[in-house]
Amino acid sequence: MGPITGATMEVSSTFDNMTGLTHDRPVQTSSFCQQFASVDGAGNYDVVNNVVIPTPGAPDPRAQNSLRQSWEMNYQEAAIYLQEGENNDKFFTHPRNAHALRAYLFAHNHLFYVMELLTAVLLMLLSLSEAPAVPFLRLDVYVHATLELLALVMVAFELCMKLRWLGFHTFIRHKRTMVKTCVLFIQFIEAIVVLVRQTSHLRVTRALRPIFLVDCRYCGAVRRNLRQIFQSLPPFIDILLLLLFFMVIFAILGFCLFSANSADPYFSTLENSIVSLFVLLTTANFPDVMMPAYSKNRWSCIFFIVYLSIELYFIMNLLLAVVFDTFNGVEKMKFKSLLLHKRSAIEHAFQLLVSRQRPDGVCLKQFDGLMRFYRPRMTARDRFLTFKALNHSGATMLSLQDSYKFYEVIGLKWKARRSGEHWFDDLPRTAFLIFKGINLLVKSKAFQYAMYLVVAINGIWILVETNMLNVGVSWTRVVPWSYIIFLTIYGVEVLLKITGLGPLTYFSSGWNLFDFSVTVFAFLGLMALAFDMEPFYFIVVLRPLQLLRLFKIKQRYRNVLDTMFELFPRMASLGLTLIIFYYSFAIVGMEFFADVVYPNCCNTSTVAESYRQINVTIGNRTVLEEGYYYLNNFNNILSSFVTLFELTVVNNWYITMEGVTSQTTHWSRLYFMTFYIVTMVVMTIIVAFILDAFVFRMNYSRKNREPLDDPEDEKGIVFETEVSQTEALQTLDLYKHTLGVTNLSSLQDMCVALERSGHSSLVFVGRRSRTKCDLSMKMYEEEIQEWYEEYSRTNLQPDETFHRELDSPEASATNSIN
Amino acid sequence: MGPITGATMEVSSTFDNMTGLTHDRPVQTSSFCQQFASVDGAGNYDVVNNVVIPTPGAPDPRAQNSLRQSWEMNYQEAAIYLQEGENNDKFFTHPRNAHALRAYLFAHNHLFYVMELLTAVLLMLLSLSEAPAVPFLRLDVYVHATLELLALVMVAFELCMKLRWLGFHTFIRHKRTMVKTCVLFIQFIEAIVVLVRQTSHLRVTRALRPIFLVDCRYCGAVRRNLRQIFQSLPPFIDILLLLLFFMVIFAILGFCLFSANSADPYFSTLENSIVSLFVLLTTANFPDVMMPAYSKNRWSCIFFIVYLSIELYFIMNLLLAVVFDTFNGVEKMKFKSLLLHKRSAIEHAFQLLVSRQRPDGVCLKQFDGLMRFYRPRMTARDRFLTFKALNHSGATMLSLQDSYKFYEVIGLKWKARRSGEHWFDDLPRTAFLIFKGINLLVKSKAFQYAMYLVVAINGIWILVETNMLNVGVSWTRVVPWSYIIFLTIYGVEVLLKITGLGPLTYFSSGWNLFDFSVTVFAFLGLMALAFDMEPFYFIVVLRPLQLLRLFKIKQRYRNVLDTMFELFPRMASLGLTLIIFYYSFAIVGMEFFADVVYPNCCNTSTVAESYRQINVTIGNRTVLEEGYYYLNNFNNILSSFVTLFELTVVNNWYITMEGVTSQTTHWSRLYFMTFYIVTMVVMTIIVAFILDAFVFRMNYSRKNREPLDDPEDEKGIVFETEVSQTEALQTLDLYKHTLGVTNLSSLQDMCVALERSGHSSLVFVGRRSRTKCDLSMKMYEEEIQEWYEEYSRTNLQPDETFHRELDSPEASATNSIN
Secondary structure: OHHHHHHHHHHOOHHHHHHOOOOOOEOOOOHHHHHHHHHOOHHHHHHHHOOOOOOOOOOOHHHHHHHHHHHHHHHHHHHHHHHHHHHOOOHHHOOOOHHHHHHHHHHOOHHHHHHHHHHHHHHHHHHHHOOOOOHHHOOOHHHHHHHHHHHHHHHHHHHHHHHHHHHHHHHHHOHHHHHHHHHHHHHHHHHHHHHHHOOOOOOHHHHHOHHHHHOOHHHHHHHHHHHHHHHHHHHHHHHHHHHHHHHHHHHHHHHHHHOOOOOOHHHOOHHHHHHHHHHHHOOOOOOOOOHHHHHHOHHHHHHHHHHHHHHHHHHHHHHHHHHHHHHHHHHHHHHHHHHHHHHHHHHHHHHHHOEOOOOOOEOHHHHHHHHHHHOOOOOHHHHHHHHHHHOOOOOOOEOHHHHOOHHHHOOOEEEEOOOOOOOOOOOOHHHHHHHHHHHHHHHOHHHHHHHHHHHHHHHHHHHHHHHHOOOOOOHHHOOOHHHHHHHHHHHHHHHHHHHHHOHHHHHOOHHHHHHHHHHHHHHHHHHHHHOOOHHHOHHHHOHHHHHHHHHHOOHHHHHHHHHHHHHHHHHHHHHHHHHHHHHHHHHHHHHHHOOOOOOOOOOOOOOHHHHOEEEEEEOOEEEEEEOOHHHOOOOOHHHHHHHHHHHHHOOOHHHHHHHHHHHOOOOHHHHHHHHHHHHHHHHHHHHHHHHHHHHHHHHHHHHOOOOOOOOHHHOOEEEEEEEEHHHHHHHHHHHHHHHOOOOOHHHHHHHHHHHHHOOOEEEEEEEEOOOHHHHHHHHOHHHHHHHHHHHHHHOOOHHHHHHHHHHHHHHHHHHHHO | OHHHHHHHHHHOOHHHHHHOOOOOOEOOOOHHHHHHHHHHOHHHHHHHHOOOOOOOOOOOHHHHHHHHHHHHHHHHHHHHHHHHHHHOOOHHHOOOOHHHHHHHHHHOOHHHHHHHHHHHHHHHHHHHOOOOOOHHHOOOHHHHHHHHHHHHHHHHHHHHHHHHHHHHHHHHHOHHHHHHHHHHHHHHHHHHHHHHHOOOOOOHHHHHOHHHHHOOHHHHHHHHHHHHHHHHHHHHHHHHHHHHHHHHHHHHHHHHHHOOOOOOHHHOOHHHHHHHHHHHHOOOOOOOOOHHHHHHOHHHHHHHHHHHHHHHHHHHHHHHHHHHHHHHHHHHHHHHHHHHHHHHHHHHHHHHHOEOOOOOOEOHHHHHHHHHHHOOOOOHHHHHHHHHHHOOOOOOOEOHHHHOOHHHHOOOEEEEOOOOOOOOOOOOHHHHHHHHHHHHHHHOHHHHHHHHHHHHHHHHHHHHHHHHOOOOOOHHHOOOHHHHHHHHHHHHHHHHHHHHHOHHHHHOOHHHHHHHHHHHHHHHHHHHHHOOOHHHHHHHHOHHHHHHHHHHOOHHHHHHHHHHHHHHHHHHHHHHHHHHHHHHHHHHHHHHHOOOOOOOOOOOOOOHHHHOEEEEEEOOEEEEEEOOHHHOOOOOHHHHHHHHHHHHHOOOHHHHHHHHHHHOOOOHHHHHHHHHHHHHHHHHHHHHHHHHHHHHHHHHHHHOOOOOOOOHHHOOEEEEEEEEHHHHHHHHHHHHHHHOOOOOHHHHHHHHHHHHHOOOEEEEEEEEOOOHHHHHHHHOHHHHHHHHHHHHHHOOOHHHHHHHHHHHHHHHHHHHHO
16 A cells, blocks of 8 residues: 555645645544444445545545545544543543444534523522412422423433443443433323322422433533532541531530530530531530530530630631542642543544544545534634644644643634724824823823722722711612712713723723623613613712722732633632532522521520510510521522521521421431531632632642733734745635635635735734633643553543443554554 | 971871871961950960961970960850741840950840749739739738839849940940830839839830840840741731721611611611621621611611621631731741841851861861850760761761751760660569560550550540539549550559560650559559549549540541640640730730729620629529629739630620720720730631641652651650760870870760670661751752752841951951962
């Protein structure tokens, strides 16, 4: 085969070479293609496997057609590999044949994902309407049971698709899917039972519903969080045991020391003693728990001080330290395995894209083919620019080394570098001068500080004004004249900035966006007030938000807030994780504790006071004395969420616990204590996460000597690539005539822009915002090299061995060709 | 001078060379010596400065005497340098002349330190007896004022000593000393005023008393902590401002939203609104603060959830992250500067110890001379062994490179390596076999696990038994038979272990010590019970402590507890720092709030309930309904401490605040809020410290691949050195005849041991426990090399420039000789 390749290489021109126009055949054929061939047309199959090389210049239409089909299959499979690399899907779930491919494609598009998500959300939302329902959302049993059945059928359908794609063998080996199947089965039976009996039974299994949400493609972050939580559990539990052990020892001691005091209800029995000290762990009953003993003997405070010092100030922090440490390690390992997984995905894809004639590189043609599958929405111009950006060596083909940067380049947004700086450069002279003046004004330090001053004055004004308002005056109806003045100033500022910087530049900054929306909201609020639109009054209340702008002054705040925005996606997913835990606990709580607390319910308990609701006559006025705690109930899912949030905040949580306990059995405490421990885990993880993220960020900027205040537009990842006019035209030609791509407007635009600019070449700039992954790449620079070396030594990831073994015939074939 | 040195080198034997017996003269003479010379005898001075080299073999007695004196001075100054290096005293406080030396020596010994400490403690303890005093410690005004005056005079005396030693110029440049002087002056005047008026006035300045304690030599750790706290302050304050800013914004919003609700006292005015949200920051009034609004409109909970999410769960953690990060950096910088300071101290000392004949090395003679000043209690044998341990190259002299290890070697405890393993090796055959059997038994896994089983059963037994006890039975008087059985088992175990392992080995393990003391205490408790000794009953209560032994089973617990013990000194110093803050706040609290709260005091406030103390008739029984919070007062310093601890724990702290506020002015809140913020700083530092220490420890063991479960005796720092018989005898000879050291029993013992062992040499093992410094040395191994290089490039520490400039003539002289 050597001589043939050589011959082809000689006849093809350089440009031909770059674009891959010669009739190369892939080194490795897609597994789909073989199957396709055997199913659809035996002819194609033969052609692909028997090496029939069409002579250049005289293409055999049949062979060429099959060749094109074979390439298309390869593009698709490569795109799937890259997708798997991006999503961190293990390769053993890679579709193995054409059937699987069809199911895979069906199950891997946004429509399917959205359906998956909506079904899961619908299932979870059902608990709003199932008894005990939120009053205004109550539905009849047959309605919600039917809805549930429908949703479950949808889930079953999704699972069938998955089964088709994974194959039975892989399916039953996939743990999460198996659990999901079991839960689905149980829920199905229960839903039918409910429908038949026309009444809900004790359905604690509803607490398992979030599993459908967790399994959604879009909830990958939540899955990762849960995995991280479970990975942090073993050391956590060890320390927790230490904590509980000390608690029990102190409970016994406390019982011995204080049970003789009949005025002390906290240590009257061993159980009370344990519960009191558990609550004391959360400090919720301190100092009350100490008071009876303290009033008898002042030295008894030592017992409590020692207990709190050991448990709260030492072991609790130890817990954080252990979780933080584990978290740190897990983050790094996760990053490593993700990085290597991506690398391996790129290698897989690369093998499918190289041709027999050029086994070391990928041409634009192949790359474009891949991108059409991988990013169908991407314009032809961007595909071309991405190829150019990857092609670091300047050669006509991408080497494997080049392609390793694939994931860094793929998210770039491409833009031609402007010749001028300002949006108004093309305007007539007078207008230009005016706008130039405004531009200089809004960019000047003086203007900025003047605005800060205005905001500061506004802040003080608001404080003073609010302080002087009479109690009882409905604040939302009063619009002082000062407010209108300040708002006008802000409005003028926004207008000046938009005209001076140009709308695009203006809105590309998060801070400006914030300014703009706050100002617009304030105007809307004012209008609502003017036109007497009741429900929008609350907007006026948001006016102090303007003051937040003051934090732009100091560098540290900007960093903190920037980091905050960088963290936001992770924080949101952590919040969602917490909500999933809340949901499960809320369901259990509703099943057991719905309607058990009500005003004046717990008169026999120690917390009767908090549940009291009586009319007290003081002098000649009758006042309603309210304990309010009956509001912290599990009567519907919304109330349950609020109650659980209160339990998370921990303060006074024992009142809710004791109230419920006094109305049910004392085993109810188990529920509350378990919840406390679970939220403690999640909260510790959240704290560890914030700690880790900030310390990481600060280390990063220290390590890279990055003056954290580099200008806005220097942030993020930037790639540049230069396109000459001839290159552009050739590419356009190539796309038009040989690749059969229809939508070429983007490429045409590029050519036009090149012509208009008058230069022989144009620089395109690709930008994207920096992700945690980019930061990690820089932080672990040295270690990454080690990982790569280690990886290329073994060339096998642990979890990939299985797949490689399946692949081995092809892999060895590839090797023999090289 | 070159040829002379060469000649001396030639005639001196190797042994002579090692011990430095030739009449070398120091390269650099002590600054004290010159002064001494000019004061005491002009002759000596001349001899030292004019280079009169006595011919070997015919020593001139006068020259030799002056030479010896000159060396002694050098030893002393070198010892002082090393001490300064150890204590991290800056060199600009180094005594400059003989006067200063005398004052320095007076002020630098344990007697003086103890006096300093006692004076400071006495001053602080006085507040127990000053009005408002602890009842049983009350003293008359003239008594405590006189005591105070005495203590202040002591402090003044100490300051005078310091002035003499530092010199006026350095003294007024030393900030801490200046502050101390000012405080002393004020306190003096106030004490006299009190004595004259025979009554205490408002003495808030007493809050400054801890400064005397902080300045004590023994409280160096507290000083370091305070410095660390102050260094962490700037970023802390930034984030705190962010926190308070959000608080104010939300307070305004809350006031707007909820002030219309007359049933809501928390947001009725802007001030109330701010206070409510400040308290909510600590969660102490949650969910009560939400309830009135929540009962009106269920959606109002969103306000509180958003507030808590931002403030409590985000910014508070940010605070921790920032402090943790700063802390990390500060710890590393501190370690670096300490390390370099020590290095520079060693270099200073080395310059004073080398002789003109051998400018590159220190002989045993000089080293011994130094050690006699540096560690007067060290035996001659240990001095010799330390020299051997330092002398890594095996040459006869210590090079500068060798001496850099000085601080690592100095703390070692030396022991001859035993020939046999067991203490009973020398016993007769039968006894040996018995003890060997016991030894094997107690070392066996089976025995250990049997004991764990016994402890576990004991634990369950105690739980069950305690649970079955009737309420009201005085637990301390009941000794169940099971207790006696378990105690017997423990007693037998202790005896077996002591006999099997030998008392020395047994007591060298912390865990064994714990076992032993718990068992002994239990026995004592039992005896107390048997002989009816009332006050010791409480010991019986400690029996569950035995259960702690169970934690030996798991590796992680052992590590945690070991780390805990390693951390203990730092934790104690942090605790002391906290107490110092407490003290200051307690004094201020007592001055302003003494006796303001009492039962039923605050009936007009919102927290009246908590201060109530009334008799309620329920049915036909009269029950005292107590609120108890009047016990949380500032009536004397002990109560104040308990109250402040309660405020530190934070829960329900607003009850104390509101109670005091209702009896005084609403400015009192400032005191409580300030205290909260101060404790927040200190507590954050404590959390950061624990986090840092544990994460550091875990990183350390990960980095060094140290299987954290290495056997007990492998831990710590171990040095070994071999001493041959001839060497030992020669050393003994040297000490006896030439150095004039009188107490040689240790060296003689060594010689005897060598003879008895029958071997020609004996290995001595020096051990000490590992400190944080050793861990850091290993952790930062690579960076340390960089630091050293950087240091030797500049060869000047920033704060040392001053001193070097003073030294420069001598330094240049040294250089010219080399």
